[in-house]
Amino acid sequence: MVDEGLKSELQKQGLFVTSIEQLYNWGRRSSIWPLQFGLACCAIEMIATACARYDLARFGAELFRGSPRQADLMIVAGTVTKKMAPQVVRLYNQMAEPKYVITMGACSISGGPFREGYNVLQGIDRYIPVDVHIPGCPPRPEALLEGIMNLQKKMDAQKLWQMEWYKQGKKREYPVPEFGPNGLIPKYNPEVFDPMKGNIETEDIRPKT
Amino acid sequence: MEKIEEIQKNLEQHIPGVELIAERDAFLIDRKDLLTVARHLKENPSYAIDYVSCVTGVDYKEYLECVYHFYSMAKKLGPIILKVRVKKEDPKIPSLTPLFRGAEFQEREAYDMIGIVFEGHPDLRRILMWDGFAHFPLRKDYIPEDQDV
């Protein structure tokens, strides 16, 4: 963008130089509103993160909204069962763009300790795209804070002109699975999940060494 | 708490025609006697059984069994354990819900997981799995779907 030396010179004069994209992303990532969506034990660590000791409010994310229409972020905290999976996908469809998903805990990443259960979905990333995975059982509140910081870094790095929802106003919606006699139909959504490779849309934002 | 032989003698005295087989600490009874024995335990003032604590369905491969643990809150004694066995082809047991309201959800769960049908239950449908689920998961011959293919 702008040369760093020029930037600091101008700052000394009282002029602040940035780009619209940086400003837009800064505004978005400093006020993420999560959806109140705790499923199981990880939800309690999520509440503990929002409480006074680990304070999620410093990251702008203290306001948990009850309705998916008003939320930016869905933290899937806890085991997703096959009975609950259609509702999770419906909630994801109802959120407005830009929207993000964090899977917190081993259960929502891949089924976790309950993986061999007949009613347990082996990871919510079979049906919806996931941005940040936070492993742990349950992850400590500090781990959730690290996950939110990683999401903020991802938001900062998103180039607006290339985002589908910015260019064409398209909203991502995925078909809701249905109950079959022994499981869900379909078993996974081939648009977002490849059984050999896992979730397709996740980008790796770690710095390349 | 009386010894099991004394309880057996007491019950056989008061309920003519009941068949009780004592196995260690539980009574094995036939399903046609279940309601009479339960009603007697409830009304007999020396037992005053008013609390059914646990209703469990078990799948032994040749038959299905339902185990009831009864306690008395008024007299603070227990447990009195009853076991009822049925064949898989005809898994019907009379429901205890009209006598003890607390058995309602537990019997629904035994139906959902093992497949024992409780006759006389006010609302017998699946409680933990969705309504279209076609199998009884806690039976030993249940095969879950493979999510990897």
Next chain:
Amino acid sequence: MEEENIALETQLLEINLGPQHPSTHGVFRMNVTLDGETVVRLKPVMGYLHRNHEKIAESGTYLSSMPFTDRLDYFCSMTNNLAYALAVEKLTGIEVPERAQYIRVIMAELTRLVNHTVLVGFLMNDLGAFFTPTLYAFREREKILDLFEATSGARMMCNYMRFGGVKADFSPGFIEKAREIVANYPRFLDEFEKLLTENEILMSRCQNVGILSKELAVQASVTGPMLRASGVDYDIRKVDGYSIYPRFKFRVPLGEKGDVYDRYYIRILEMRESCKILEQALRDIPEGEFISKQGATGAKSPRTFKPAKGDVYGRIEAPKGELGFYLVSDGTANPYRYHVRPPSFINLTILEDMCLGQKIADTIVILGSIDIVLGEVDR
């Protein structure tokens, strides 16, 4: 002029307090039929967190189910572990050394403090005091979680009890820290009570709401603080006298009316009794081993732990009610049948009866006062 009484034609409204709703009890759904704002019918739907604990336990060893019992009632992992350990010890006859018994009682009563504190916080959430009492409650909970983490390695999912004792002894400095926390707890309860117990809004919204009579409570197999708030004197710590509870002097508080206010207040009183038990236990704890020899070999090589054939039902007074485990053993290293008797699930039987005739806003409060945790309801 004649006054005509024109009745307005109305219909019953059926709504879904669906699995995702802004109440921290988890994924629980209620199909409610309303006449205006009054509840006419209420059917609970559960199973959204059915994680197949019982089936998974059948394919693992006895010890491998211990971490899964943590996740049943995820606020109270220590008491879940204790109930399972007691059931297996009843099945096999393993003895538990003295120091381990005291350690178990201390952990169980600390868990009871955590559970009741958090419950009062969440009940206030449901009433509309959004988050301030919860913040106070979680502040105290964090102090006790530090103790749990120092001893067992994890804040919430402790996996601490073993058959025949506990996993590890107290770290040095634990007893002094625990004494300090227990000595300050009555002061925190006084602060909490000053804000809440005589609060006008709480009293007018909670008194005479959701009344549960004695007879109906006993009929519906309700246990725990909900039963005692209706006036029935049944505390399994006194009735069965498991572990070393008969050595401690404590009272069992009883309620009078069985409404939501009684259920809230009885938990405050129970917390004070738990502090008394903790003082006595921390004062009297002897030196010794923390696990018996038989238990230690069972813990090191779980696949050789084969109880004799038979079945057992072991129960304890968990903070939410009677938690029981029914185990059937066929002589191998895996249990043949493993069944959990969950208090929250069975306490829900009576939800519909308590809510009929009440307003929809009271339904949320009544559900909050029953104290359910979906990990236990659905297993």
